[in-house]
Amino acid sequence: MSSRGLWADVALRAAWARQDWAAILREYRRAAGMSQRQLEPLVGMPQPHISAIESGRRQVTSAEVRARITEGLRVPPELTMVPARPDLDDWAPPTELRERIAHGHATGRTDLRTADWIGEVLAQHRRAEDEIGGRDLWPVVRSQLDTVTRLIPGTTGPAADRLLLLAAEHAHWLSWVAAQQDRKGVALAWIDLAHGWAVDGGHTDMASWVHRVRSYYSLQHGDPIRALRTAEAARLTAGTSPAAASAAAHQAAKAAAAVSERKRAQRLADQALELALQVPDEGDRPGWLYWLNPTRAMLQHADTAYACRDWQTAAAGIRDALPALTGYPRDHAYYQARLEDAARRV
Template identity: 25%
Template sequence: MTMFGDEMRRLMAEQGVSLRGLAKRVHYDVGYLSKVANGRKPPSVELATALDAALGADGALAALAVAKERLPGTPLDPDAEERLRKAVQQPRRVDTAVIDALAATLAAQRRLEDAIGSVPLVEPITTHLAVIEDLVLDARGPIRAKVLDVAAQWAQFCGWLHANTGTRSTARTWYDRAAEWAAEADNADMVATAWSMKGHLAWMTGRVGPMIGLSQAAQRPARRVSPGVRALAAQQEARGHALAGDGDATERKLDEAQALAARAAEHPEDEPAWIYFYSPDFLTMQRGLAYRYLGRHAQAVELLTTGLAGLPEELRRAEWAAWYLYQLAVAHEQAGEPEQACAVAAEAADIARQTRAIRLRVQLQRLHARLAATWPTLPAVTDLGEHLA
C-alpha cells in the first residue's frame, strides 16, 4: 500500500494535480483518496485504473494494485516491521527474526518486480539498502555472516534493477558490493551470481569478451556452487560464443547448461531462492536466443515460441519475459515473417507500457522502423506503429 501511495503522490506532483482536483477527476471522495495516498487504505483495481487515466500513468498504478492482490503477503506483518524499526535504531540488536523478515521482504519484492517492472522498485529498494548497509557496518559476532548473506542478496537485486533501468554504473557498484558481502559471508552461490550478473551487464553494453570471461569465472568454483547457478552462467557464456560466431562452443555450453539444469531439478531445495524463475522453459528460450545470434532464424522462432508458451502466466507478463517476446519478434523479422513479427511486438509493447520498460519500448520502436523500411505498405506494420505511438 505504501508503494502505491508513494507512486500516486509522485504522479500527482509531476502532473501538478491536488488531491481535491484528483478526486473530482475520478469521482471519488477526497478523504478516501487521502487515505489511499498515505497508505492507510488499499486501492481497488477499479480505482487504480481510474487514477492511471487521470494521471497518465500508462497502467503503472493498476499494475501495482493487481500485484497487491496477487501477492497478499508482500507487506511485512506488524511484528516484523517493529523488529526492523528496532534494528535500525539499535543495529547491534539484530537477530535471526530480523534477518528472516528481510529475506521474506526481498522474496516478495522480486515477485512484485515480475508483475510491475523494475522502474517503481528502484527507489524503495535503494532506500532499503541504505538501512541494510548500516546493519552490515554494525553487525558482529556469530550473526554477522547471516546479515551479510541477506544484504548481498538485496545488493544483487538492486544491481539488477539499476541495470534494467539503464543506470549501469550504479548496477556495477551494487554487483561489486554483493560479491564483497557474499565473499565475507562465504556464500559461493551469491559470489558466482554476482560475477554472472556482471557478465550480463557486459552483454548489455556490447562487450562480448568480458561477458564470456565473467560467465566462465562464475562457473569455476564448481564444487561449491549449485548446479542451477552454474547453468545460468553456462547458458550466458553460450550466448557470448554465439555473438562471437562460434557455433561449436555455443552448442557445447548450451548442452552443459541443460545437463546442469537437469541436476538442479533433481534437488530444487538445494538451489538459492533468487533463481526461482529458472526452468527448462527458460533454458529453451536461451537456446532460441543463441540460435538467433547464430542466424538460425527458423529454429530460434520455434524455441523462443515454445519457451515462452511454457512460462507460468504471472511470469509471461513480466518485464524480462516481454524482452524475450521482442527477441521472438526479431526472429520472425529475420525469417521474413513481418505479420508474425508485428503481432508478437504488439504483445511485448503492452507489457512494456504496463511496466514502464523504457529500454524495451525503444527497442520495439527500432524494430518497427526496420519493418517499415522493408515492408512500408504492409497493414500490420502500420498498425504496430500506431500501437507503439
C-alpha cells in the same frame, strides 16, 4: 493475516515509498480484505474522511494524521525510515555501508527475526518487479539494506555470514534497477559491493551470479570480449550449485555467440540446459534463481541458438516452450519477438 504480514505486499510497500496516502489506504484495505468502515478504528478517521482521501478529494498534509495512519496500520520500522524519493544522482552506495560491513563479525548475538522478515519481502520484490517496477521500490529496498547492514556489526559466525548474503542480494537488486535506469556506473558500484559481500560470507552461488550479471551488463553495452571473460569467471567459480552453474554457462554461451564462437556457444548452451534440468524444483535453487524452471531453461537454450543465427532451432525451441511461460510479461514479449524474427529468417 497479521499486520506485519500485510506489509509484505509489494504494491502496498511501493505506495508507501511514494508516500501516496490515498494508495496506502487503498492497498492496505485490498491486502487485508477490509472495507473503509472497518479501517476507521485503525486510523482514527470516519469513513467519509477515508473515502475523501482515497478519491483524492482530500490530501494528507498534517504530520499528526500521517503519524496516526502510520501507527494504526503498524508500518514496519524499515519502511518508516524510507527517505523521500531520491534523485538518480543519489543512488550510488554510500561509504557508511562499507564501514558497517568492515566492523562485522564481532562477538555477539543478534535477533535475526528482522532479517528473516526482510528476506521474505525482498523475495516478493523480485517476483513483482515486472508489474510494480523497480523505480518505485528503490527507496524501500535501500532502507531494507540499511536495516540489514546495521545488524552485522553485532553478529558473528554463521549468522553474520547469513546477513552478508542478504546484504549482497539487496545490493544485486539495486544494481539491476540502476542498470535499467541506464546508470551504468551506479549499477557497477552496487554489483561490486554484492560480490565483495558474497565472497566475505562464503556464498559461492551469489559470487558466481554477480559475475554473471556483470557479464550481462558488458554484453548489453557492446563489449562481448569482456562479457565472455567475466562469464567464464562466473562459470569457473568453485562449489556452485547446478542452478548457479547453469546461469553462468548460459551467459557464457551468449557471450561466445557474440564473438562468433558458435560451437563453443552451442556446447555451453547444452551444458546450461542440462544443469538447469537437474533442479526443476524451485526449492532446490537459490532464491534469486526462482525463475529458472525447465521452461525458462529451454527458452534460454533456444535464445542461444538465435544468437548463433540457427534460426530453425531457435524458432522451434521457443515455439515449443513459450506457451508454458506465464507471469513474466516482459520476458514473454522478448521471446515472442525472437520467435517472430527467427521464423521470418528460416
